[in-house]
Amino acid sequence: MTTPFLQAEKLERRVGDTQILAGIDLSVNKGEVVGLIGPSGSGKSSLLRAIAGLDPLTGGRVLVEGRTPTPGDGTIGMVFQQFNLWPHLTAGENVALALRLVRKMPRAEATERARAMLDRVGLLKLADRRPAQLSGGQQQRVAIARTLAMEPRLILFDEPTASLDPELTTEVLDVIRGLAETGMTMLVVSHEMGFVASVASRAAFLDHGRVLVDGPAKAVFRDAEEPRLRRFLSTYLQRVAWAPDPEPVPAADPGPLATFALLQQPAAPEGSTMSLLGLPPAAPPGGFSLLDSMGDPAAPKSPKADG
DSSP states (O other): OOOOSEEEEEEEEEETTEEEEEEEEEEEOTTOEEEEEOOTTSSHHHHHHHHHTSSOOSEEEEEETTBOOOTTSSSEEEEOSSOOOOTTSOHHHHHHHHHHHTSOOOHHHHHHHHHHHHHHTTOGGGTTOOGGGSOHHHHHHHHHHHHHHTOOSEEEEESTTTTSOHHHHHHHHHHHHHHHHTTOEEEEEOSOHHHHHHHOSEEEEEETTEEEEEEEHHHHHHSOOSHHHHHHHHHHHHHHTTOOOOOOOOTTOOGGGGGGGGGOOOOOOTTOOOOTTSOOOOOOGGGOOTTGGGTOTTSOOOOOOOO
């Protein structure tokens, strides 16, 4: 039996009387991309911080390749919501700093590697700019380059697009998508449901510090049987599924509509329905469809699920 690349066993974290993580078990194989979804306060970010060793656990253990990682050993890299770049340093200097201070790499070698990592995220031409001269998306890509420069074997992304507008979000998601294609092992906390469904090999749904659903990403989004997950996904679809159709633009000049590619799906055949994520709607036990919860006039009505 193959040992999982990452093994989180019965993770518990309590602060005072508040249970943050309640016995979470999660395993990730090498090269897997696991999307963590769930409502705010469900424990997603706390789980990442616990795995990274940034927050102390009150129970359980984390193993990477069979051993306990320690902060700074280079096993795990983390990209946060905030970019956390030094404002007085250039993009290249921000990436090179940890190489010099932690890895004790000579300045010239660190600079060369920093430029290579900036090139990997498409920012080599901006290596000499300071953070204030970069857009939010560019700053987050510098933060990703900084993480890659340390050569981690596992990368944790904690809502890396939370503070970005849709256009800048696309820049960052494209970089993460490219990393997934190279076989990088990743855990990604995101509220970008379309991105998680299309890039993650697995999706885990958390609520109140517990993993309620864990399975293949497309199945999690398409065949939602857990009532709490159904409610969560239905609120997401209510916000975006019935948005007005964009105005047509000339085919040769798609303009800003290109940034909404994740939300644009082929038209469904007449008389049928298609989910927002481009997945054919399934009929879980009881005939439930996410479209039922939104009052789709074309969908058959089903009794509401308990809870």
